[in-house]
Amino acid sequence: MRNVLLIAAALACSNLAAQAAQDYPYKPIRLVVPYPPGGANDNLARPFVQMLGERLGVVVILDNRGGAGAMIGTELVAKAPPDGYTILFCSTATHATSPQLFKRVAYDPFKDFEPVTLLATTPVLAASNNINGITSIKGLVDAAKASPGKFTYGSGGVGSVSHLSAEIFKALANINLLHVPYKGGGDFQGDMIAGRIDIQINSAPTVSPHVKSGRMTALALARPARWPDLPNVQTFAEAGWPQYRAGGWYGLCAPAKTPKAVIDRLQREAVAVVTSADYRARLTALVADPAGSTPKEFAAHLRSEYERYGKVIKATGARTE
Structure with a gap:
């Protein structure tokens, strides 16, 4: 009898979780930006949260949590409930560089997150x-x-x-x-x-x-061609450094084990935002290129960037405690 009750309770919990995923979202969402206000992440995230909230029909709150090479805010999301209500405005630092620069990292950039989509490159x-x-x-x-x-x-x-x-x-x-x-x-x-x-x-x-x-x-x-908004600014190649390659990217990640239905909804609405004429115009003004990807494509991008920057870190000797 006890086993029957345990099975029934487990099924009930499973059904409730599935229903919650189907009803997502029904309350405000917190988007953690792991940097203080004013940086590139923040400049790109502020218009994004407003537009994402409009599409989802709920308020999306921007929460700046800077420090420790972006790891403070990133760790917060890694340990958050996997329900889609605390998500991360992830970046090159959160998933490609800081995990390889610091000796003490309280999260795994791959095991602790579900990739949602690549938003923009800069x-x-x-x-x-x-x-x-x-x-x-x-x-x-x-x-x-x-x-x-x-x-x-x-x-x-x-x-x-x-x-x-x-x-x-x-x-x-x-x-x-x-x-x-x-x-x-x-x-x-x-x-x-x-x-x-x-x-x-x-x-x-x-x-x-x-x-x-x-x-x-x-x-x-650091771009193959000059930016239309900055026509008088030469590229590194024009300046005599064609081998110089550097840049950043920004995306959306959720805690590991977030339900697929939630990931799919976030991905769909996030891509709709970054490919909209309004957000593209904002990116152009900021000198950023819109992206948009599937979770699988973004997962491959995360792995590729981790490996690329691992080589850079090794070559430059950049390390910290």
């Missing part, structure tokens, strides 16, 4: 402040070689795109730049404008608004 844009006199990549290399260790570059933290992108270029150009890590890509922009940081090689959505406003000087863009 080239990196190198820029300098308007005080140090550097106006080109060649000028940066010449100045850095003349005064090794004098010039600083800011990053959104160890393992961020802005960290590794600069390290890749340092190795290619054989120059010494002093790394100044912050908690997020938006945190050091004021310091750079004020002249306390010399340069950054950061996600274009973070840098381009400051370039367009004249508060920073663009040096080069």
